[in-house]
Amino acid sequence: MAGPLVIAIPKGRILKEALPLLARAGVEPEAAFADEDSRALRFATNRPDIELIRVRAFDVATFVAHGAAQIGIVGSDVLMEFDYSELYAPVDLNIGHCRVSVAEPVALAASDDPRSWSHVRVATKYPSLTARHFAARGVQAECVKLNGAMEIAPVLGLADRIVDLVSSGRTLKENGLVEVEVIAEVSARLIVNRAAFKTRSAEIGPIVAGVRAAVERLGRAA
Template sequence: MAEPLVIAVPKGRILAEVQPLLAAAGVVPEAAFFDEDSRALRFATEDPGIALIRVRAFDVATFVAHGAAQLGIVGSDVLGEFAYPELYAPVDLKIGYCRLSVAEPKKLAETDDPRGWSHVRVATKYPHLTAEHFARRGVQAECIKLNGAMELAPMLGLAPRIVDLVSSGRTLKENGLVEVETIVEVSSRLIVNRAAMKMRAGRVVPLVEAFRRAVNEKAAA
């Protein structure tokens, strides 16, 4: 019997949005998958030919690009940051909506005009996307890589601005920051390892089509 297809799914806030989409695509995980307190990382589904892993969002792309997982669900922000050539993103799942934005302290924003920037120093988890964005505008960007707690950077003098994902904006507000520029709108995508798409087409292609139908049916409802 062939090894099960492995689908990598990100931990965190998106799990609730992923659940009905997986079910509609015929992927029904064991109950522990949606238990955020569970320490397990690999989970069975009702289909013995499909398994799920639950990993950090940035790691989803890496697992799939290197063939450890054949499919994954990940934000377009991660795809843009890593730009793995081994990945194919055939379906916009239309969940996990947010945006990658530049933010700065409210007091600074009162007199600041992004159109006048020639050089910026930012703390971000997205140095590649950030540098690319500012380069297109002719702005030199000095990016300091952080993996979390971005909002502390302006507070502690590490960098006057940050680039981070924003959904409701509540975290920024609670830390005295405001958005001043949107870099890119983000949604979650179904990604596939290109080699798996060819070598295991008989299993992978119908699964991709099942996700596409699930998205279309949700949109039509």
């Protein structure tokens, strides 16, 4: 007999917006999930057949793609970076809105024209997405992989530009950078392992339908 379904939830910005959608779909985590001091990663829910794991956003896609979790919630930026064929993304959750953008120092941007670029050196946690974007424009991109602190890379001479998530733009401004090109608009998606969706459709189907209905209800309310 198959064990409980595992839903992978990302730490960070999407988490607070995702939980109400799951609750409307009938899935609520145990009280320990709300304990910010807890180091636990796996949690029970109000349903004995469903568990939650809380992992880094980039790891959500990997857990679901490899079948360690059957369902997940993740930003479309992660899906574009990894492009896992094992993933099916049936619902745009309409939360976690931001964008993947190119940014550079204000002084450089004053006389710079992105349309004239032929070669760029970019610090980013999205090397695949970045390389594809620039290749489509005929620009050679040298990508320096970083997992954080992207904004300091131009200051220290590691790269002239960065590609990162941008929401309000405040972090860029505080570090002397300005957004010069939007690569992609981003929102959170419900993702499902394709193989699990076929073999456990009776369990997964109602969850997908419940989340989709919750998104639609919230959209009408707005």
